[in-house]
Amino acid sequence: MNRYWRTLFVVSLTLLSAACTRKPGSASAPKPTGFGAALVESGGGKQIGATGMVLAQPLVVQVNDEQGTAVAGALVEFSAPASASFDPPSGLTDSSGQLSTNVALGSMAGRYQLTAHTSTKAQKSVELKIEEIALGYQQQVGYQLDNKYCARCHNPESTAERVSNYDNLEVKPHPFTEGDTLNKMSDAELTAIVSHGGPALNKSALMPPYGYTLSKTEIEALISYIRLISDPPYHASGMVYAQK
Amino acid sequence: MRTSKNVLSSLWQTLFGHPVRAFGVVSLLLLISLAIAPAKNHFSEWRHYQKQYLALVRGRGDAVTLQRHFHDGIQQIWLPGLGVVDRCTTCHVGLKEASLADVSTQPFRVHPVIPHTLDQFGCVMCHRGQGPATTVEEAHSSTLAWEQPILPARYVQSSCGQCHRAPLTGTPQLNLGRNLLARYGCVHCHTIKLPDGSAIKPTDDPPSLEHVADKTTREWIYAWLKDPQAYAVTATMPNFKLSDPDARDISAFLIAKSTPIPGDTAPGTNSEKAPDPTAGASLYGESFCASCHAVQNAAGNVVGGDVGPELTRVGNKVKPEWLRAWLRNPRIYDAGTAMPHYRLTDPQVSLLTAFLGNKTDSDLLANVHLDAPTPEQIAHGKLLVTEYGCASCHDIGGIKKPDNFAPELTRIGSKPLTQIIFLSGMTHAIPDYIAAKIRQPRSFGAALKMPQFSLAPAQIDALTTALLSLTDRAHDLPLALTVPTKPPSNYQPAGKAGQLMSDLACFSCHAINGRGGDMAPDLTWEGSSVQRQWLQAFLKNPGTLRPALIRRMPKFNLSDSEVTELTDYVMTVYQTPAFDRDSMPSSGYPPAQVEQGKQLFYSKYACQSCHIIDTKVDKGYIGPTLTQVGSRLSAAWIYHWLKDPQTMRPGAIEPNRHMDDEDARALTAFLMTLKGSSKHEAKK
Numbered sequence: 031m032n033r034y035w036r037t038l039f040v041v042s043l044t045l046l047s048a049a050c051t052r053k054p055g056s057a058s059a060p061k062p063t064g065f066g067a068a069l070v071e072s073g074g075g076k077q078i079g080a081t082g083m084v085l086a087q088p089l090v091v092q093v094n095d096e097q098g099t100a101v102a103g104a105l106v107e108f109s110a111p112a113s114a115s116f117d118p119p120s121g122l123t124d125s126s127g128q129l130s131t132n133v134a135l136g137s138m139a140g141r142y143q144l145t146a147h148t149s150t151k152a153q154k155s156v157e158l159k160i161e162e163i164a165l166g167y168q169q170q171v172g173y174q175l176d177n178k179y180c181a182r183c184h185n186p187e188s189t190a191e192r193v194s195n196y197d198n199l200e201v202k203p204h205p206f207t208e209g210d211t212l213n214k215m216s217d218a219e220l221t222a223i224v225s226h227g228g229p230a231l232n233k234s235a236l237m238p239p240y241g242y243t244l245s246k247t248e249i250e251a252l253i254s255y256i257r258l259i260s261d262p263p264y265h266a267s268g269m270v271y272a273q274k
Numbered sequence: 275m276r277t278s279k280n281v282l283s284s285l286w287q288t289l290f291g292h293p294v295r296a297f298g299v300v301s302l303l304l305l306i307s308l309a310i311a312p313a314k315n316h317f318s319e320w321r322h323y324q325k326q327y328l329a330l331v332r333g334r335g336d337a338v339t340l341q342r343h344f345h346d347g348i349q350q351i352w353l354p355g356l357g358v359v360d361r362c363t364t365c366h367v368g369l370k371e372a373s374l375a376d377v378s379t380q381p382f383r384v385h386p387v388i389p390h391t392l393d394q395f396g397c398v399m400c401h402r403g404q405g406p407a408t409t410v411e412e413a414h415s416s417t418l419a420w421e422q423p424i425l426p427a428r429y430v431q432s433s434c435g436q437c438h439r440a441p442l443t444g445t446p447q448l449n450l451g452r453n454l455l456a457r458y459g460c461v462h463c464h465t466i467k468l469p470d471g472s473a474i475k476p477t478d479d480p481p482s483l484e485h486v487a488d489k490t491t492r493e494w495i496y497a498w499l500k501d502p503q504a505y506a507v508t509a510t511m512p513n514f515k516l517s518d519p520d521a522r523d524i525s526a527f528l529i530a531k532s533t534p535i536p537g538d539t540a541p542g543t544n545s546e547k548a549p550d551p552t553a554g555a556s557l558y559g560e561s562f563c564a565s566c567h568a569v570q571n572a573a574g575n576v577v578g579g580d581v582g583p584e585l586t587r588v589g590n591k592v593k594p595e596w597l598r599a600w601l602r603n604p605r606i607y608d609a610g611t612a613m614p615h616y617r618l619t620d621p622q623v624s625l626l627t628a629f630l631g632n633k634t635d636s637d638l639l640a641n642v643h644l645d646a647p648t649p650e651q652i653a654h655g656k657l658l659v660t661e662y663g664c665a666s667c668h669d670i671g672g673i674k675k676p677d678n679f680a681p682e683l684t685r686i687g688s689k690p691l692t693q694i695i696f697l698s699g700m701t702h703a704i705p706d707y708i709a710a711k712i713r714q715p716r717s718f719g720a721a722l723k724m725p726q727f728s729l730a731p732a733q734i735d736a737l738t739t740a741l742l743s744l745t746d747r748a749h750d751l752p753l754a755l756t757v758p759t760k761p762p763s764n765y766q767p768a769g770k771a772g773q774l775m776s777d778l779a780c781f782s783c784h785a786i787n788g789r790g791g792d793m794a795p796d797l798t799w800e801g802s803s804v805q806r807q808w809l810q811a812f813l814k815n816p817g818t819l820r821p822a823l824i825r826r827m828p829k830f831n832l833s834d835s836e837v838t839e840l841t842d843y844v845m846t847v848y849q850t851p852a853f854d855r856d857s858m859p860s861s862g863y864p865p866a867q868v869e870q871g872k873q874l875f876y877s878k879y880a881c882q883s884c885h886i887i888d889t890k891v892d893k894g895y896i897g898p899t900l901t902q903v904g905s906r907l908s909a910a911w912i913y914h915w916l917k918d919p920q921t922m923r924p925g926a927i928e929p930n931r932h933m934d935d936e937d938a939r940a941l942t943a944f945l946m947t948l949k950g951s952s953k954h955e956a957k958k
Binding site for chain 1: 378383386387388389426427428430443444445446447577730731732735824877878879880882883884893894895896920927929930931932
């Protein structure tokens with residue numbers, strides 16, 4: 031009697047644990063048919079996306095051998111911190127040595143460091159770090175404002191749709207990624223320059239004031255965007271709380 | 275069996291054998307059962323999180339403030355008007371604490387900055403989930419008791435779309451999704467009614483097929499039906515995954531049904547025999563065809579606009595005699611086309627026909643060999659055309675446009691899960707269902723009619739977002755909460771000038787009174803802005819105002835009378851009520867004021883960062899070149915523009931400088947002296 035119940039208990043427990051651990055779609059990674067020595071990024075790095083959303087361009091990495099020739103059939107696995115995800119999370123490189131994956135960033139705004147990983151024939155691990163940026167709602171607004179009002183002068187890169195005015199200016203504006211300079215300025219200083227123009231802080235008059243064009247919320251959004259994309263990264267100064 | 279009976283009876287004896295003992299045992303049992311409720315409360319999940327939170331904040335420098343903000347027990351946001359009862363803040367304790375920005379563990383993160391507060395709308399309005407639940411499982415997940423799981427972050431913009439009908443700066447994904455619904459023609463087959471009663475209108479303008487035999491061959495139709503993206507990667511036409519015989523029969527039916535239009539074809543002339551390819555390419559460039567039409571270059575990049583169809587392989591598609599007539603006057607074949615009626619000369623038409631005719635891909639039609647169709651094939655083709663709902667998008671002779679060909683999607687975002695058949699292995703939630711259906715419609719059944727669209731993952735997410743915003747709540751919201759969009763305008767200018775503007779398709783690029791494209795400046799108040807002579811000269815031979823722009827006004831070869839007609843209309847009708855354009859003189863300003871204006875231009879306002887007034891010194895080219903602004907704009911317009919650019923043209927990027935009257939007048943005086951080329955002539 032006792033034994034019967036015990037067997038039943040053990041069986042149901044096994045079934046239960048099996049049901050809980052079975053992950054849907056966790057098919058084992060395919061077996062590699064080629065091995066490379068180096069991983070390079072072919073595209074999709076340094077993108078600016080939005081929290082939780084798929085990046086506009088897929089991330090493409092390429093596996094090369096010692097001579098720098100593309101290797102087909104090498105296994106590449108992607109990983110990332112927090113809630114970022116990949117579709118597919120791993121795979122074999124195609125005939126041109128490349129593997130492409132769609133990246134969805136996590137739900138917190140910030141920088142995401144993604145890792146692509148492959149192994150050499152001797153099972154030595156090769157890694158490639160790729161950085162992407164996720165914008166939250168506020169930074170997204172800032173990004174749109176940057177595109178409309180600021181990027182034409184502050185971004186030295188020209189695109190087919192937008193020729194940069196950077197080179198035409200006598201006093202060069204700071205690109206928004208220029209953390210070395212911008213990180214030293216407080217939020218109040220940046221707000222003053224955006225609202226009242228360069229002369230407000232004894233800087234170039236080529237920077238016009240936007241205080242009558244943009245609202246206070248918009249300027250806050252713009253600054254929060256600038257802080258997020260700054261390189262090196264920006265760390266808010268002020269009171270640092272002791273952590274236990 | 276016997277022993278167990280003995281055990282039971284002895285147990286009964288021990289517990290209830292004596293009345294005092296029985297009383298004691300019953301009291302104990304009663305006490306335990308009474309203790310269950312408080313114990314459950316004490317060990318509840320949310321208490322665990324609240325304790326964790328208190329432990330987290332204890333060590334922080336701002337512990338006192340955070341502890342003061344903390345309230346023990348179940349918290350609730352109750353908004354009777356919205357039907358919101360949200361207890362999420364019971365566990366998500368730090369949502370309003372900006373100083374917790376460094377905390378990344380849930381449920382203690384601070385809420386990212388958004389334009390609304392928690393107390394205004396609660397949580398489930400945006401995140402879905404079960405507001406009143408007090409366990410994580412019930413609040414977040416779809417269980418048997420609740421239909422509504424938490425909305426994944428990638429679709430969260432859909433919630434903004436419940437109230438906000440117009441595009442928002444902060445929701446690019448939602449805006450894109452809504453555009454795609456119209457651009458990919460989803461709403462030809464699926465009706466989507468908006469809460470204000472209107473329906474989403476398609477913007478893709480699929481061509482009529484009633485005269486298709488004049489334009490193209492049966493072989494091309496066959497290849498196109500088999501795989502539209504093989505002809506043009508940017509084609510929005512979906513792939514119906516037709517079998518070879520089905521594609522053969524549909525192409526047979528379409529050609530058989532086609533009727534000719536007189537004048538939509540033109541025979542070639544001898545001058546075309548040896549066309550100059552470079553001249554064709556430069557005419558294509560000068561006419562700014564690329565502003566609307568894209569071409570895929572050797573590197574595989576698609577370069578050009580998306581107003582008209584991609585032309586990479588157009589030579590495979592159109593018959594030269596049709597193309598010739600189309601270039602001469604597109605309105606004969608399609609009266610409502612977005613293509614302007616360029617007044618091209620015959621040699622120009624020949625050049626362009628030859629140039630475009632060479633844009634071919636030898637592989638495209640190489641393997642298409644079709645025998646003459648039989649009547650059975652044509653009849654079968656007609657059947658297929660009806661079955662696949664081709665007439666939902668295209669005008670096809672003899673086939674009536676079906677009503678509600680596909681299910682209505684007006685409230686798709688709240689569709690009950692019980693009405694959905696999920697695929698095995700799929701998460702049972704609305705977003706997953708919608709995304710899977712768009713990604714691969716036929717995975718839900720090979721016999722389904724919905725075709726396969728070519729969409730990038732980000733586009734699928736955008737479409738899903740737009741569809742998820744179509745909820746019951748969006749329709750039942752209190753009217754005061756909805757943020758309406760501007761009603762669509764069907765403005766049509768009157769008279770002969772109006773006809774001319776339709777013929778030139780001005781609205782494809784320019785907006786006037788709320789109708790039209792956004793490629794070129796809004797012309798609603800153009801009559802107050804420019805001077806008559808300048809407009810006349812510009813219409814005859816459009817020069818460039820912004821050297822950095824790649825999309826420019828094409829030269830239409832207008833006749834003198836057409837130019838006068840258009841100029842008169844623009845100058846009389848498109849005037850702002852805000853001021854009189856002749857209220858300030860166009861010349862004769864005192865030299866001192868002009869000099870003061872020049873000083874202001876270069877020093878105080880540093881206008882040279884964006885504008886050029888002297889091509890030798892200035893380099894800024896964000897704004898229009900101002901070398902001849904004194905002969906282009908009216909003084910009153912310049913003055914009012916300087917005072918407040920956004921009032922004159924909403925969305926203008928020139929910052930409002932809050933200029934005082936004296937400065938604005940001095941700058942106007944200076945700018946009006948810049949007469950451009952006429953000044954140069956005077957010097958000579």
